[in-house]
Amino acid sequence: MPRLARSEWYDLTRDMNWKLSYVTEEEAWPEDLSNSYGVPAERWWTWDEPYKITYSEYVHNQVNKDTGVYSVNSVVGRSKLFEQLDPGWKAAILAHYGAIAIPEYLASIAEARMGRFGRAAAWRNMATFGTLDETRHGQIQTYFPYGLLAKEPRADWAHKALHTNEWGAIAARHLFDDMFTANDAVSTAIQLTSTFETGFTNLQFLGMAADAMEVGDLEFSALISSIQTDEARHAQQGEPTIKVLVENGRADVAQKLVDHMFWRSWHVFALLTGLSMDYYTPLEHRSHSFKEFMNEWIIKQFMDQFRDFGLEKPWYWEEHFLPELDWYHHALHLGVWYWRPTVWWNPDGGVSAEERDWLEEKYPGWNDTFGKHWDVISDNVRRGKPELTLPETFPMVCNMCQIPVVTPAGYNAGHLASPAPFLLDYQGRRYSFCSEPCRWIFEQNPARFQGHLSIVDQFLAGKIQPPTMEGALAYMGLSPEEMGQDAVNYAWAFTTRPAAAVAS
Amino acid sequence: MAPFPVQGVVEGDFVVLLVAVDDEDPMSVVAEKIAYHAVNRRVAAREGSPRVRHNGKELAPDETVVTAGVAPLDVLEVSYA
Numbered sequence: 001m002p003r004l005a006r007s008e009w010y011d012l013t014r015d016m017n018w019k020l021s022y023v024t025e026e027e028a029w030p031e032d033l034s035n036s037y038g039v040p041a042e043r044w045w046t047w048d049e050p051y052k053i054t055y056s057e058y059v060h061n062q063v064n065k066d067t068g069v070y071s072v073n074s075v076v077g078r079s080k081l082f083e084q085l086d087p088g089w090k091a092a093i094l095a096h097y098g099a100i101a102i103p104e105y106l107a108s109i110a111e112a113r114m115g116r117f118g119r120a121a122a123w124r125n126m127a128t129f130g131t132l133d134e135t136r137h138g139q140i141q142t143y144f145p146y147g148l149l150a151k152e153p154r155a156d157w158a159h160k161a162l163h164t165n166e167w168g169a170i171a172a173r174h175l176f177d178d179m180f181t182a183n184d185a186v187s188t189a190i191q192l193t194s195t196f197e198t199g200f201t202n203l204q205f206l207g208m209a210a211d212a213m214e215v216g217d218l219e220f221s222a223l224i225s226s227i228q229t230d231e232a233r234h235a236q237q238g239e240p241t242i243k244v245l246v247e248n249g250r251a252d253v254a255q256k257l258v259d260h261m262f263w264r265s266w267h268v269f270a271l272l273t274g275l276s277m278d279y280y281t282p283l284e285h286r287s288h289s290f291k292e293f294m295n296e297w298i299i300k301q302f303m304d305q306f307r308d309f310g311l312e313k314p315w316y317w318e319e320h321f322l323p324e325l326d327w328y329h330h331a332l333h334l335g336v337w338y339w340r341p342t343v344w345w346n347p348d349g350g351v352s353a354e355e356r357d358w359l360e361e362k363y364p365g366w367n368d369t370f371g372k373h374w375d376v377i378s379d380n381v382r383r384g385k386p387e388l389t390l391p392e393t394f395p396m397v398c399n400m401c402q403i404p405v406v407t408p409a410g411y412n413a414g415h416l417a418s419p420a421p422f423l424l425d426y427q428g429r430r431y432s433f434c435s436e437p438c439r440w441i442f443e444q445n446p447a448r449f450q451g452h453l454s455i456v457d458q459f460l461a462g463k464i465q466p467p468t469m470e471g472a473l474a475y476m477g478l479s480p481e482e483m484g485q486d487a488v489n490y491a492w493a494f495t496t497r498p499a500a501a502v503a504s
Numbered sequence: 505m506a507p508f509p510v511q512g513v514v515e516g517d518f519v520v521l522l523v524a525v526d527d528e529d530p531m532s533v534v535a536e537k538i539a540y541h542a543v544n545r546r547v548a549a550r551e552g553s554p555r556v557r558h559n560g561k562e563l564a565p566d567e568t569v570v571t572a573g574v575a576p577l578d579v580l581e582v583s584y585a
Contacts, residue, residue, distance in 0.1 A: 331518045338546065373518060373546040380545070388545050396511050396520040409518035419513045420579045421520050430577045432511065432520075456522055460509055 010052055016121040017045045034117035034185040039248040044119035046247075047240045049126045051233050058129050062136065062230075069140065069226040076219040077147050086285075087487040088348035089215050092276035094154050095345045096208070097145045098161035099168065099272050103176045105138030106162075110180030110188050114237065117185040119244075123237060130193075130234035137227050144223055154482060157344040164477035167342060167455050168271070171402035174452065175268050179261060186241060190254055191261035194238020197231050198305070199298050200265045204273050205231065207293045211277065214285035242309050251310060259314040260444065262302070263437040266321065267328075267401040274329025275336060278359070279350030280487075289362040291325045316437045323415040324435075326363055330370045331409035338377075339391050339404075340484035341473055348487035349374070352495040369413045381493035392469060396421060397454045399431040400438035407434060426450065508569050509576055512538035515583040516547045525569060531556045532565040538582045550584040557581040 020028055025041055036044070053061075076082070082090075111130035118124040145158035161169045180192045205228035212221035245254045270290075277290040288296070306313055314321065337347045351359070351374045359366040380388040395404035398421075408419035422433040426446060433439040442449050455472075458464055464475045473483065505528055512523040521541050525534045535554035543549060556563045558580055563572050574580065 334518055334546070370518075372516075372548070376544070376546055376548050391541075393524075393541050394522045396522050405520040406518055407520060408513050412516065412518065419515075419520075419581065421511060423579070430575075432577065459522075 006052070006054060010054070014122050014125045015045075017042075029117055029119065032184060033113060034119060035187060036119060037186065037245060037250050037253045039119075039244060039250060041119065043248050044123075044244055045121075047118075047120035047123050047244055049122055049236060049240060051126075051236050053129065053233065055129075058132070062132070065226050065229065066136070066140075069222050072219055072222040073144055073147065081216070081218065082148060082151050085217055086215060086282045087346065088280040088282060088350060089217060090152065091345040091348055091487050092208070092211075092280040093217070093220050094145075094152070094157065095272060095276065095280075095343075096204070097141060097155065097158035098344050099172050099268075100204075101138060101141035101145070101158040102162035103172060104134050104141055106176055106181050107192065108132075108134035108138060110134070110183070110192055111234065113180075114185045114188060118189070118237075119186065123189070123240070126234065126237055130237065133230035133234055137230065140223060140227070144219065154344055154346075157482070160477070161344060165455065165458075166344065166476040166478065167397065167402065170455055171268060171271070174402045175264050178264065178448070186245075187257055189237045189241035190245075190257045192238075193235045194242060194305075195258050195261040196265050197235035198238065199262070199301050200269045201228070201231050201235075202297050202301065204269065207288070207297060208273065208276065210287055211281050211285060214287055215282060239309075242311070246310055254309070255311050256444070258311060259316075260441050262314055263316065263321070263435075263441065264401060266324075267403055267434075267438070270324070270329040271332050271336075271403055275333045275347070278329065278362075279333050279355075280348050283352075283355050283358055286358070290329060291362065294325055314437075316440075320435060320437055324410070326365075327369065327410055327413040327415060328406070330359075330363070330366065331406035332403065334370060334373055334409075335395060335404045335406060337486070338389065339395065340486065341390065341469075342476060342478065343484040344478065344482055346484050346487040349377075349490065349492045351378070352492040354495070355492065365413070369409070378493040381490045394456060394459065394469075394472065396432050397456045398434035398438050399452070399454055399457075400433055400442050400449065402454055403434060405432060405434040508574075510534075510538075510569075510574065511577055511579045512541070513579060513581045514539055514542035514547055515581070517542040518546065520579070527569045530566050530568050531563045531572065534569065534580065535565075535582050538580060552584050554582045554584055557583065 029036070108131050111127050111134050114127035115124050115131050118127050142159050145155035148155040162173060179196060180188045183191065205224045209221045209225045209228070212224070242254045245251065274290045277286065277288070277293060303313070305311070336343055337349055340347050356367065356371060377389055380386070397403065398405055405421045407416055407421050410416035411419035422436055422439045424431045424433065424439055424442065427450065429450070431442065433442065453461060459467060459472065464471050505526055507524050508527040510523055510525055512521040521538065523538050523541065525537050529537070532553070535556045539554045553565070555565070558572060558574055558578060
């Protein structure tokens with residue numbers, strides 16, 4: 001039987017749009033689940049995906065992908081490869097699994113919501129494939145670390161992290177709830193697929209895949225490369241959604257959704273990917289600095305997108321975002337390392353003499369702004385005073401991104417006018433923010449965010465008992481065996497040059 | 505006497521700290537309580553007595569949290585200048 005070419009039947013079979021007569025538009029697409037932003041229903045029917053695929057093609061492709069990546073998993077699982085990996089790299093992949101694996105499952109909810117409440121049949125079709133993609137990503141990124149349990153018990157946090165009150169997990173959960181589990185279909189298409197996936201997961205999944213190959217972690221490289229091939233397809237739901245909004249006079253909506261989620265994504269990725277690339281990846285295997293990756297994979301990508309869609313750069317681009325590339329993740333690294341008992345991986349200080357030279361080369365001025373803190377820390381390590389390298393109180397946490405407030409580092413680096421946090425007194429409660437954009441996001445929609453208690457708010461409200469560091473660690477679900485320790489037993493501290501030599 | 509949470513920033517440090525002081529603590533004590541979590545830990549030891557600034561104004565060492573009008577979670581900056 002002759003087969004028609006796909007182009008001869010694809011449009012007909014995917015376009016299942018019709019005018020409703022038995023129910024109203026609002027009943028079929030409630031605003032909470034699918035905000036049209038005032039664009040009439042039939043205008044959405046022009047939505048056209050740039051990447052077309054049929055179900056049989058999809059299944060054929062996915063089977064091949066799974067066959068390839070599970071084969072690598074099977075072979076590597078019988079080898080000693082994991083044991084031979086650098087301790088810093090192990091920190092990078094354990095941090096990744098805990099922060100990403102369960103959110104992938106959650107992303108399948110987002111895709112399923114678009115699969116039902118997307119405003120065009122073509123979109124719902126594509127989102128159905130996206131639902132299957134994200135289910136696969138959740139499964140594969142919990143299965144691979146499951147295979148590591150006999151070698152690394154902390155791999156359990158791939159499944160556990162998002163079910164705890166660990167502060168980094170709260171930050172991830174707050175972001176992903178805002179971005180997709182508690183978002184409407186139209187906003188999800190722009191914030192999850194267009195803002196987060198086309199930009200930031202490119203960095204995490206392609207940048208980290210490149211580093212993984214350099215390090216020799218074939219399994220992790222194969223895993224995240226395989227995932228990214230799906231992301232590259234379903235991430236394209238954002239572009240036609242923005243196009244419909246722009247063509248119908250709602251570029252303002254698209255702009256605000258992008259501005260909001262670009263900033264939030266940046267902060268979480270600075271925490272996750274920034275530390276991995278500039279401190280945890282072994283020096284000899286770093287292909288680029290985090291800033292160089294950001295410039296190549298994120299900034300160029302978004303600049304092209306803004307131009308192509310007729311959108312503007314976010315208002316904070318020059319004044320806040322670009323300057324943060326030089327200091328923000330360095331401050332987070334210092335904080336994660338100092339508060340290391342509060343994370344599920346073993347952070348590598350990553351500041352040996354050679355690594356400091358590399359940091360100074362990639363980030364001129366690093367020694368003056370951050371090296372001086374590591375001088376004090378290294379000195380305490382060498383003097384046998386480890387208690388001075390461990391926390392006895394908490395950092396303030398941003399009421400938007402839920403990440404510690406490191407404004408003093410930005411002030412020290414010459415990028416902020418004051419070391420103080422950005423405050424907002426709203427309806428009888430004080431909110432503290434790490435940045436002007438985080439405060440701006442809150443002010444755009446206070447009702448969405450004002451009820452949330454950060455981990456510091458919960459501590460002050462008496463929800464953490466006993467109200468001590470030990471009580472907080474238990475509240476975060478961290479047993480003594482799971483609390484982070486320095487990945488290399490402070491080896492870097494014994495190679496660090498004295499401050500005077502660094503300065504000269 | 506009651507525990508009183510403030511946001512502490514020590515000159516030269518990189519992070520804003522949650523610090524529990526007492527509402528009757530004089531600023532000389534408040535400064536030491538905040539500095540304890542940063543000096544000799546991430547900030548090199550400094551000469552002299554630490555001082556406290558609140559809303560851009562330096563507070564006298566004998567002013568207490570209450571008499572200085574500090575509110576919960578206000579920002580107190582500690583410096584050695």
